[in-house]
Amino acid sequence: MKRLFRCVALSVTLLLAGFPATAQTPPNVLIVGQIAEPKSLDPHAVTATNDFRILVNLYDGLVRFKDGTLEVEPALAESWEISEDGKTYTFNLRQGVTFHDGSQFNAEAVKFNFDRMLREDHPFHDTGPFPLAFNFSTVEAVDVVDDYTVVFKLSEPFAPFLSNLAYPTGLIVSPTAVEQHGKDFGRNPSGTGPFRFAEWQSNQLVAAERNDAYWDGTPTLEAVVFRPIADANTRVAEMMAGGIDVMVEVPPDNLAAFRGDPNLQVHEQAGPHVWFAILNTSEGPFADKRVRQAANLAVNKEVLVDNVLQGTATVAAGPIPPAFNWVESEVEPYPYDPERAKQLLTEAGEANPKVTFYVTEGGSGMLNPVTMGTAIQADLQAVGFDVAIESYEWNTFLGKVNEGLKGKADMAEMAWMTNDPDTVPYLTLRTEASPDNGGFNSGYYSNPEVDDLLAKARTTTDQAERGKLYAKVQEIVHEDAPWLFVANWVQNAVTTANVQNFKLQPSFLLQLKDVTK
Amino acid sequence: MTAYILKRLISLVPVLFGLSIIVFLVMAMIPGDPATAILGSYATSENVARINRDLGLDKPLIEQYFIWISNVLQGDLGRSFALNRPVIDEVLERFQATLILAGVSLVFCSIIGLLAGVVSAVRQFGWVDRTVTFAVLAGISMPSFWLGLILILLFAVKWQLLPASGMYAIYGGGGLRDLLLHLILPAATLSVVAAGIIARLTRAAMLEVLRQDYIRTARAKGLAERRVIWRHAFRAALVSVIPVIGIQAGFVLGGAVYIETVFQWPGVGAMLVKAISTRDILLVQGGVLVVAASYVLFNLAADVLQTMLDARIRT
Numbered sequence: 144m145k146r147l148f149r150c151v152a153l154s155v156t157l158l159l160a161g162f163p164a165t166a167q168t169p170p171n172v173l174i175v176g177q178i179a180e181p182k183s184l185d186p187h188a189v190t191a192t193n194d195f196r197i198l199v200n201l202y203d204g205l206v207r208f209k210d211g212t213l214e215v216e217p218a219l220a221e222s223w224e225i226s227e228d229g230k231t232y233t234f235n236l237r238q239g240v241t242f243h244d245g246s247q248f249n250a251e252a253v254k255f256n257f258d259r260m261l262r263e264d265h266p267f268h269d270t271g272p273f274p275l276a277f278n279f280s281t282v283e284a285v286d287v288v289d290d291y292t293v294v295f296k297l298s299e300p301f302a303p304f305l306s307n308l309a310y311p312t313g314l315i316v317s318p319t320a321v322e323q324h325g326k327d328f329g330r331n332p333s334g335t336g337p338f339r340f341a342e343w344q345s346n347q348l349v350a351a352e353r354n355d356a357y358w359d360g361t362p363t364l365e366a367v368v369f370r371p372i373a374d375a376n377t378r379v380a381e382m383m384a385g386g387i388d389v390m391v392e393v394p395p396d397n398l399a400a401f402r403g404d405p406n407l408q409v410h411e412q413a414g415p416h417v418w419f420a421i422l423n424t425s426e427g428p429f430a431d432k433r434v435r436q437a438a439n440l441a442v443n444k445e446v447l448v449d450n451v452l453q454g455t456a457t458v459a460a461g462p463i464p465p466a467f468n469w470v471e472s473e474v475e476p477y478p479y480d481p482e483r484a485k486q487l488l489t490e491a492g493e494a495n496p497k498v499t500f501y502v503t504e505g506g507s508g509m510l511n512p513v514t515m516g517t518a519i520q521a522d523l524q525a526v527g528f529d530v531a532i533e534s535y536e537w538n539t540f541l542g543k544v545n546e547g548l549k550g551k552a553d554m555a556e557m558a559w560m561t562n563d564p565d566t567v568p569y570l571t572l573r574t575e576a577s578p579d580n581g582g583f584n585s586g587y588y589s590n591p592e593v594d595d596l597l598a599k600a601r602t603t604t605d606q607a608e609r610g611k612l613y614a615k616v617q618e619i620v621h622e623d624a625p626w627l628f629v630a631n632w633v634q635n636a637v638t639t640a641n642v643q644n645f646k647l648q649p650s651f652l653l654q655l656k657d658v659t660k
Numbered sequence: 661m662t663a664y665i666l667k668r669l670i671s672l673v674p675v676l677f678g679l680s681i682i683v684f685l686v687m688a689m690i691p692g693d694p695a696t697a698i699l700g701s702y703a704t705s706e707n708v709a710r711i712n713r714d715l716g717l718d719k720p721l722i723e724q725y726f727i728w729i730s731n732v733l734q735g736d737l738g739r740s741f742a743l744n745r746p747v748i749d750e751v752l753e754r755f756q757a758t759l760i761l762a763g764v765s766l767v768f769c770s771i772i773g774l775l776a777g778v779v780s781a782v783r784q785f786g787w788v789d790r791t792v793t794f795a796v797l798a799g800i801s802m803p804s805f806w807l808g809l810i811l812i813l814l815f816a817v818k819w820q821l822l823p824a825s826g827m828y829a830i831y832g833g834g835g836l837r838d839l840l841l842h843l844i845l846p847a848a849t850l851s852v853v854a855a856g857i858i859a860r861l862t863r864a865a866m867l868e869v870l871r872q873d874y875i876r877t878a879r880a881k882g883l884a885e886r887r888v889i890w891r892h893a894f895r896a897a898l899v900s901v902i903p904v905i906g907i908q909a910g911f912v913l914g915g916a917v918y919i920e921t922v923f924q925w926p927g928v929g930a931m932l933v934k935a936i937s938t939r940d941i942l943l944v945q946g947g948v949l950v951v952a953a954s955y956v957l958f959n960l961a962a963d964v965l966q967t968m969l970d971a972r973i974r975t
Contacts, residue, residue: 168830174830180934182742182743182744183743183744185744188744190698190699190700190701190702191700269714271714272698272710272711272714272715274698274699274700274702274707274711275702277702277707326739326744327745329744329745330744330745344926345750345753345754345926346754346924346926346930346931347826347827347828347924347926348830368830370826370830370924371924372825372924373921373924373930374921374922374924376809376922377809377812377824377825377922377923377924380809380812380813380816380817380824380825381816381824381825383817384812384816384817384820384823384824385820386816386823386824386825386826386830506700506701507700507701508701536692536937537937538691538692538696538697538937538938538939539690539691539692541692541696541700541701541703542691542692542693542696542703543691545696545703545704545705546705557701558701559701578704578705581704581705581706581707582704583701583704
């Protein structure tokens, strides 16, 4: 028995002796900790910001967002002209740009990209599906004028068009690579971006190497590796252990610890995100505007944002997030005023309204849905509401909510993140966007004035003019309160001290070209 | 023996067949569908219908099942909707990782469990016995994912001895030593409970055997104590413990899900959880079939081992 123990003790000691000090990331290679495994590296086939973060480093679009803003600047297109009626866009393309696989970037390539997404008869349409193709639903035709001039013909003027082109769904893929790989293109990407795809080990890493021939300056980093670490606690542990250099979406509870650490740097940036609760305006207590406003006054949003979300968000005033700084809105969020809320309820004749609240257990951009749901419930109950929560898993929840709340619930949590102030109101607040018509207006809100403003803002290409129109939308919707406006997420990231030139963009996308280590 | 093994292998077919029908039905019954999962917040009924058409999901359920089963019999497990990749590629890659983790854990917990059990029995009520009893109780009471996180915090963050997660080192890793280093924490976490159970059962079996007459005879004959314990008692006790180890194989395969999530181990358990939440029917089917088949085979191996050890057990 004693000999056995000695054997075991000896082998364990020998084993332990061979351990190095672990987890130092290699120099000049940036390791990014992601929240999930990417679905595909085909930019037209994905919807998650998580995937977009990788894609904007492998591909370019015709245009891109100017650094630190949500305004558009040239990228693969050097310049463009918009016709008087706003229906024809002529792009003059950059010359001498090649895809990672060596093929030429030209007008034919651009046409291929959009035809593949939009035309069911395109030979490679079956490499989809392309869930966000509806962003380009106004595109009727893409025509090649010559090698470096391409024309987009729209069915109607569509102001968000350029912004949609800057968003990852507008990134340009290599037609040669799609033809070569067909359905497997998503795992063999080829674009024009600052980094070229190197390898993808399922659920372990996606690696991309420096593109020395990049048209906009060679990156300093030798390579970038994206590591999916699904469990938030493990991600935090890896950051602290030095296994990753960059971490995005830091859990609110860990942010304070990271802020105090001299070896780490915390980055924050307001994003075009809005978290709210849809209110059923067609039936039940929320059909009365006063009850809806009462709900907005009853919930202590400052406390929610400061304590539940630990300062990782700001209070929302309306459907248009302040990240769109060119929309000059003066509207302030509803103050916390439970007395006024009770007053409004009495005026409306509903001292104790009974409501059913759909809460979800997860979901992209939903922040801390269960805790926030219960906090909202508590605040509402304090002024007399009787709130019954029904919670569902994300996909089930979406199925129920997107059908419309009629006959099912009075309020439902929701969050959206977009690249243009048109998207959210157009999809969720227009009269015609009811669930029966394929829209997301699950609360059946209807205000013809808002409909008019949105239609106008969509077709005006003058940004200042659009800004004024959306400001008016914000004002009216704030007053009508078809939603419980709660928060605008402030995205955050943590980097180790030796990572330089790292910046968070308001678009939530991760541009790594200029980062050094 | 060969006939027995063949019979058991053939019985695998109806098991897998029945399982595939159950999985198909359950996936069809839960709310949500792959199109909604792919579209996420953009899932309007129009977009969902379009994608369902593209993916062939608008056909009646029975037709879908028969298309699937006829493909499987030709060796084609289909294409994952969410990952846009052949199911067989994804499942085999991920299962390999799980096999490594589960296999090493099983070997680890068996050795530790058996050793601890034998020592507990031989030195009954001694300090080893009491420590093992306590450790078993603690191990069974702890949630495995919590234990995993604690181990990461200690060994990776505080003492910087071992990597925090993953299967190989990023950028410049690979190789057996790298794999073993990454394997230590997850395998240890996974084996804790199983080792405890095996230890207790071995202890009980050993105590039972040590009271037998033939053990007294062996000692009386003057055999060295070590020989008595290992050659005679342990061998006899092993027969009753082997089936339990077989069952622990199932537990280890299943419990691997938590460990795979915590340690970001690219295994089939985490793949299945993700596939279910994205309603990726074909991937779920493929994954379940592979896991079920391996569980049956593990148990078959345990049973065969048992009959080899004890001639009294006739098949």
